Amino acid sequence: AQTVTQSQPEMSVQEAETVTLSCTYDTSESDYYLFWYKQPPSRQMILVIRQEAYKQQNATENRFSVNFQKAAKSFSLKISDSQLGDAAMYFCASSGGYALNFGKGTSLLVTP
Amino acid sequence: EAGVAQSPRYKIIEKRQSVAFWCNPISGHATLYWYQQILGQGPKLLIQFQNNGVVDDSQLPKDRFSAERLKGVDSTLKIQPAKLEDSAVYLCASSIGTGGETQYFGPGTRLLVL
Numbered sequence: 001a002q003t004v005t006q007s008q009p010e011m012s013v014q015e016a017e018t019v020t021l022s023c024t025y026d027t028s029e030s031d032y033y034l035f036w037y038k039q040p041p042s043r044q045m046i047l048v049i050r051q052e053a054y055k056q057q058n059a060t061e062n063r064f065s066v067n068f069q070k071a072a073k074s075f076s077l078k079i080s081d082s083q084l085g086d087a088a089m090y091f092c093a094s095s096g097g098y099a100l101n102f103g104k105g106t107s108l109l110v111t112p
Numbered sequence: 113e114a115g116v117a118q119s120p121r122y123k124i125i126e127k128r129q130s131v132a133f134w135c136n137p138i139s140g141h142a143t144l145y146w147y148q149q150i151l152g153q154g155p156k157l158l159i160q161f162q163n164n165g166v167v168d169d170s171q172l173p174k175d176r177f178s179a180e181r182l183k184g185v186d187s188t189l190k191i192q193p194a195k196l197e198d199s200a201v202y203l204c205a206s207s208i209g210t211g212g213e214t215q216y217f218g219p220g221t222r223l224l225v226l
Contacts, residue, residue: 004154033212043201045155045217052212091154097211099145099168102154 002027002094006103013082014111020067021077021106023092032096034068034075039089039105048090051075084110114138116218118204124224130192133221137185137206143167144181145215146189147203155203161187162210191223199225 003026013019025034036048051059051068058066063080079086087110093100117136125131137144142163147155158177160167164184172179176195181187191198201220207213 031212035214037217042219043222044219045203045205047214047216050212050214093154095212099157099160100147100155100215102156104152104154 002029002032002096002101004092004094004101004103006092006106008106009104010107010109012109012111013079013086015082015084017082018078018080019082019108021079021090021092021108023075023077023103025073025075025092025094027073027094027096029096032094034066035093035095035100036064036066036075036077037091037093037102038086039091041088045091049077079108082110084112086110116204116206116216118202118218118221120221121219122222122224124226125194126226127196128193130190131194131223132188132190133202133204133223135187135189135204135218137187137204138216141206141208141216142184143207143210143213144187145205145207146179146187147205149201149203149220151200158189158202167210194223194225196225199223 005024032053034051067076089105091105092103144161146158149155159169159179161181179189203220204218205215207215
């Protein structure tokens with residue numbers, strides 16, 4: 001079984017600043033994948049970033065990067081140069097190769 | 113390319129009534145998922161199809177929920193009879209295969225059971 005924990009129900013960041021969202025997970029799988037998804041108020045879930053657990057290098061996508069600590073089972077998301085459009089619910093998820101197991105989400109507020 | 117399509121977007125029914133949701137995945141995607149997202153929570157898998165076969169339906173309340181993907185393309189999810197606790201957003205997602213492939217989500221169907 002896989003569990004995902006997001007300990008920050010809400011976070012706030014000023015425009016142009018950097019924010020880090022936390023995620024820890026537990027899995028018995030040897031091969032697994034980790035994801036961050038963004039869900040704006042319109043509710044369409046969008047992939048932000050994906051990490052294969054066998055890769056030591058942290059994934060990056062433009063202003064989004066992760067800090068993947070495999071031994072600590074930690075997978076945090078860093079958003080640099082925050083923009084108003086980054087405001088959304090952010091879900092951390094894990095997969096052993098099948099369905100996604102989601103955390104409860106972190107609501108990110110971006111202030112001007 | 114067209115994304116995952118779902119209909120209807122909103123549905124209001126009374127308890128004990130039945131309801132059906134439809135999903136059309138991205139063309140060529142073999143794997144289709146139905147998730148239930150209750151307000152304030154992350155999505156929870158209800159059922160996963162690989163082509164027209166069921167891979168995982170362990171969390172589907174089979175006494176009231178059913179789903180099919182007859183031709184390995186679009187899918188329907190049905191609830192009969194609905195309960196108040198079924199009020200949620202029902203999300204459909206698809207991926208090319210399994211093995212950690214990225215899942216693409218539809219806009220969801222928001223169900224309110226009165």
